[in-house]
Amino acid sequence: MIATLFGNLAIFVLSLLVGVEVIGKIPSTLHTPMMSGANAIHGVVLAGAVITASLANSPLGYALTFVAGALAAANVFGGYVVTDRMLQMFTRRAPAPSAAPTADDQKDPS
Amino acid sequence: MIATLFGNLAIFVLSLLVGVEVIGKIPSTLHTPMMSGANAIHGVVLAGAVITASLANSPLGYALTFVAGALAAANVFGGYVVTDRMLQMFTRRAPAPSAAPTADDQKDPS
Amino acid sequence: MTLFAFVIGVVFLAAATLFVVGLHLMRLPSTARRGNLISAGGMAIAVIATIVFSLVTANGSWIGWLALVLGAAAGAAFGIVRARTVKMTDIPQLVSIFNAVGGGAAAAVAFADFVLHSSGLRLDLTSSIPIVLDVVIGSVTFSGSLIAAGKLQGVISGSPITFPGARIVNVLAIVIALAAGVFAIVVGNNVLLLVVVLLASLLFGVLMVLPIGGADAPVIVSLLNAFTGLAVAMAGFAINNQALIIAGALVGAAGTILTLQMAKAMNRSVLAIVLGGFGTGDSSSSAPDDAQDLSNVRELTADDVAVQLAYAQHVMIVPGYGLAAAQAQHEIAELAKLLLAHGIDVKYAIHPVAGRMPGHMNVLLAEANVPYEQMLQLDEANVAFDNCDVALVVGANDVYNPDARKPGNPVSGMPILDVDHAKSVVILKRSMRPGYAGISNPLFTDPKTGMFFADAKKGIADITAAVKEYVPS
Amino acid sequence: MTLFAFVIGVVFLAAATLFVVGLHLMRLPSTARRGNLISAGGMAIAVIATIVFSLVTANGSWIGWLALVLGAAAGAAFGIVRARTVKMTDIPQLVSIFNAVGGGAAAAVAFADFVLHSSGLRLDLTSSIPIVLDVVIGSVTFSGSLIAAGKLQGVISGSPITFPGARIVNVLAIVIALAAGVFAIVVGNNVLLLVVVLLASLLFGVLMVLPIGGADAPVIVSLLNAFTGLAVAMAGFAINNQALIIAGALVGAAGTILTLQMAKAMNRSVLAIVLGGFGTGDSSSSAPDDAQDLSNVRELTADDVAVQLAYAQHVMIVPGYGLAAAQAQHEIAELAKLLLAHGIDVKYAIHPVAGRMPGHMNVLLAEANVPYEQMLQLDEANVAFDNCDVALVVGANDVYNPDARKPGNPVSGMPILDVDHAKSVVILKRSMRPGYAGISNPLFTDPKTGMFFADAKKGIADITAAVKEYVPS
Numbered sequence A, B: 001m002i003a004t005l006f007g008n009l010a011i012f013v014l015s016l017l018v019g020v021e022v023i024g025k026i027p028s029t030l031h032t033p034m035m036s037g038a039n040a041i042h043g044v045v046l047a048g049a050v051i052t053a054s055l056a057n058s059p060l061g062y063a064l065t066f067v068a069g070a071l072a073a074a075n076v077f078g079g080y081v082v083t084d085r086m087l088q089m090f091t092r093r094a095p096a097p098s099a100a101p102t103a104d105d106q107k108d109p110s
Numbered sequence C, D: 001m002t003l004f005a006f007v008i009g010v011v012f013l014a015a016a017t018l019f020v021v022g023l024h025l026m027r028l029p030s031t032a033r034r035g036n037l038i039s040a041g042g043m044a045i046a047v048i049a050t051i052v053f054s055l056v057t058a059n060g061s062w063i064g065w066l067a068l069v070l071g072a073a074a075g076a077a078f079g080i081v082r083a084r085t086v087k088m089t090d091i092p093q094l095v096s097i098f099n100a101v102g103g104g105a106a107a108a109v110a111f112a113d114f115v116l117h118s119s120g121l122r123l124d125l126t127s128s129i130p131i132v133l134d135v136v137i138g139s140v141t142f143s144g145s146l147i148a149a150g151k152l153q154g155v156i157s158g159s160p161i162t163f164p165g166a167r168i169v170n171v172l173a174i175v176i177a178l179a180a181g182v183f184a185i186v187v188g189n190n191v192l193l194l195v196v197v198l199l200a201s202l203l204f205g206v207l208m209v210l211p212i213g214g215a216d217a218p219v220i221v222s223l224l225n226a227f228t229g230l231a232v233a234m235a236g237f238a239i240n241n242q243a244l245i246i247a248g249a250l251v252g253a254a255g256t257i258l259t260l261q262m263a264k265a266m267n268r269s270v271l272a273i274v275l276g277g278f279g280t281g282d283s284s285s286s287a288p289d290d291a292q293d294l295s296n297v298r299e300l301t302a303d304d305v306a307v308q309l310a311y312a313q314h315v316m317i318v319p320g321y322g323l324a325a326a327q328a329q330h331e332i333a334e335l336a337k338l339l340l341a342h343g344i345d346v347k348y349a350i351h352p353v354a355g356r357m358p359g360h361m362n363v364l365l366a367e368a369n370v371p372y373e374q375m376l377q378l379d380e381a382n383v384a385f386d387n388c389d390v391a392l393v394v395g396a397n398d399v400y401n402p403d404a405r406k407p408g409n410p411v412s413g414m415p416i417l418d419v420d421h422a423k424s425v426v427i428l429k430r431s432m433r434p435g436y437a438g439i440s441n442p443l444f445t446d447p448k449t450g451m452f453f454a455d456a457k458k459g460i461a462d463i464t465a466a467v468k469e470y471v472p473s
């Protein structure tokens, strides 16, 4: 019991340290997608909902499983999709159907 | 046994991740002291020598304890002292006993 | 621990590594998208490993699995549809909603674990403490994020909402939540106590966010994001799942750092925001249309602006909160394209806190297909203003207020765009009303400035139409 | 796990946090020293916690403790004295020696743990595998680092040492080490097998580093530094001590990243270095004093140089490997001070790989009390050269070779100092011999260049003496 707790605690503390260090100096340009991307990661609580499902044995348990599953799935799927949508806009190079003269856009690729 | 191994493995992997992330883009100015500073940290093997000492029960064990203690202590004490000596040079502001006209040094503090 | 559990644990470590690599890559625009995909890969691995583990080790009933599949399908559908269809101007509130559901899910997982053990012996402290912490944090973040989303959406008033005794109710709610929590831990198997914790925490979340001004909501959303991470980590402790602990702690710490960086870019203190301090009023409501002196102002028509633009060489567009509010990003991009097509050099000067949240203006313009290279950040833009013929400011006020260079006013010390270095300035907004900081901008009455009073969307469309007259294509 | 062990574990986590904070702070010159002290604090905590734990849980004999105290006292005395007295030019080899002893200690700890269990049952795989890995890595890093230190010190020839069949012996050594290691793991309690592992690994370490050129030694030292971290982490697995695992892994990973950054700053590939590839020859030995054409060269005396300096406004000093080799950092600092005292602006242009290892030149000049602000890094320096009257190059060759801008030679593409942008150039070295890259520098024969042939230490002293004539104080 206590050995497991220590292992989990060590994992927790070290993950906190990783979290602090992995965020470098982010340009404010990326603050919004970065926040959304971090948001998606805590959707991992979906794995928690899986455990809940495998243990549930009462109506209340089933109800909570449903709720946890729905909320967590919304977090994880919505989070990754919307982040990707935002970031894709940052990288794409005017592929839009607009009738704009792209030649002019290209002339300043600095 | 295996729970302990998992805990240790998780600690190992996460510490590797912290190690990778904690090194930002170091200016080459600091490469030498940084290397020396990292060097000092692995002197923590001194704690290993302590364990060795507490368990040793044979002449060979005592000899290894002595060797481990000597080598580890040289690493940890020497490493921190020499790193500090280097870094102190980077921060000090010409406090040396030299007869140099410090007024001229100060005039360009950009 | 079985060998099987060990293997699953190693898979979790692999997933964790992917999360870290993903976050690392998200630091740069060029690698950010790949980073997000790698992070999603880690997520898939973690969830699948947990499913395999649960199928092998627990013999749960099929009803549980059915409930999960139905719930997950519904949630996934909702999430994907909203993510795909959301307007880019509404991103902040959607992120807040996804954050709310994450916190809610974490609370539900912990609650279910508690219920499971409620009939038997009292729970071990190593389970009950994280469960209670998870329910508290998860519930606060659930209700708080929903309120923040409502404020950002405009469903709930953006101005601080307070009522007499609000502070007392607030303190009471958190005290009740904590007291019931301690009891729940001591007793160890009383579900009713946990329900009290849940309700009091939900109430606290609502009361915590209500008094915060709409403009500060982005920082609160980011902070609650970090909280959700911690709630998920607590859920991981409760059910002994390392994937949850690692990912939760990662987001908790990374989110905290991001919140601090964001607050710094906005020149705000996180503590002051949470305590509902200075300047929480939203611009539009706080300064009514009082008798503004228009005598010193040079008013322009769409036609006047079009002439200036058509004969300029270097144009700089300065988008502000008003552009986002009017959702005029497509109109401005079209105007820029028109000018570019006629050989006029057009760039955007983007202040870090222009828009509804930090970095949001870049997302909006990116949506309107503005190439990343045309968006100049503060420092680059300020170099370019010296060489700029016309600066076209749209719905902005504070981010270029020259008074920021003087001490003693609400924007003092805030880095600003040097719009006043441009040869001539056109400011498009609806009135002389001040912006978020509530102070007027001396540039409005500067001789080289012309004011064009209009709604951003309508005004830009008019300018575009007029420009077309001068530069027939 | 007892509650006591749990508490000790938590203390280890605190120590780990201090290590991380320390390393983090070491990224910037202004906070680096504090970072090192914080890291030392973490070290003290980790070691003291381990002592307390051992005293409480293990009833070891007093002989063991005595051996430890004697050993530690001797080691600490050696380390402190060497650290305090080492000349700054000799830092690289001292770091290498401290690295060697760290690796040796890790191997000794693992070895002792193996011996302890040798009389009884065979060791569990979770202990025997890390023990063998530790002995292999620790021994390689021990002998390898000592050889590297010898090369840096000049005790062992800096040029690559090879002999017929060296590669075969090398492969043989590592095969024997690994084979004996696998046997040792399988058998689980045979000390003799571990001795074979130890000896073969020591031999491999020697043979691995011998063929590496002296100039590449810094990268190898950094790489072996990372290896030692891994060896220490393995020792942690063997004796189940989390402080060792965390700190070891931290240094292993951080050291690897640092090695890659260092190699990149030197324009080298780590793999090429380890495999003993191109350009391992040390400058001084590889290019004998062959018939150099001196006809195009304008030779200067100390007096000529002094006149130029005394009547200049902006002087830039470009120190290179030769300055470090001659240990002339104090002389150059004195000359600079003399000039500064007479109102002449003097700066140092420091190339990332000037000196004996990256960043070493900065340490050397810092030792000679040169203020940090006077040391310009590559980019700053290149701006300043445009405005520079006299560039005084001391013992450098490659770091400003204009041929680097052309393709097809060993320095192609290396970023260089734009010494050729200065109004006039003085180069102080002993001869026309090329430097590390083995190619001549066209600037030697440029009309605006004057060569002053002398040993750096002596030559600078002569210049200083001559300058004093012109600017009497």
Ligand SMILES: NC(=O)c1ccc[n+]([C@@H]2O[C@H](COP(=O)([O-])OP(=O)(O)OC[C@H]3O[C@@H](n4cnc5c(N)ncnc54)[C@H](OP(=O)(O)O)[C@@H]3O)[C@@H](O)[C@H]2O)c1
Pocket: C215, C216, C218, C266, C267, C283, C284, C319, C320, C321, C322, C323, C325, C326, C352, C353, C354, C355, C356, C357, C358, C394, C395, C396, C397, C398, C399, C400, C428, C429, C430, C431, C432, C433, C434, C435, C436, C437, C454, C455, C456, C457
């Ligand atoms: N971005 C963030 O993350 C963030 C968060 C919190 C606080 N803030 C603060 O918000 C401010 C942002 O500065 P800013 O210059 O972008 O905005 P601002 O100073 O708040 O000014 C926005 C202006 O837009 C105009 N506007 C509103 N709706 C419009 C419409 N439909 N059409 C045309 N104009 C419209 C308003 O003037 P009219 O009413 O006259 O039209 C208003 O003065 C800063 O003080 C910043 O510190 C930013």
Ligand SMILES: NC(=O)c1ccc[n+]([C@@H]2O[C@H](COP(=O)([O-])OP(=O)(O)OC[C@H]3O[C@@H](n4cnc5c(N)ncnc54)[C@H](OP(=O)(O)O)[C@@H]3O)[C@@H](O)[C@H]2O)c1
Pocket: D215, D216, D218, D266, D267, D283, D284, D319, D320, D321, D322, D323, D325, D326, D352, D353, D354, D355, D356, D357, D358, D394, D395, D396, D397, D398, D399, D400, D428, D429, D430, D431, D432, D433, D434, D435, D436, D437, D454, D455, D456, D457
């Ligand atoms: N710093 C590092 O980490 C590192 C590591 C590996 C390789 N490298 C390589 O080393 C080179 C460094 O460039 P560099 O320009 O600093 O040095 P360099 O090109 O190697 O030239 C050094 C010069 O110093 C002169 N010298 C030697 N001893 C001297 C003394 N006592 N007095 C006066 N002059 C003396 C030598 O010329 P004389 O014999 O004519 O006096 C030699 O040409 C680069 O190619 C770099 O890639 C650097």
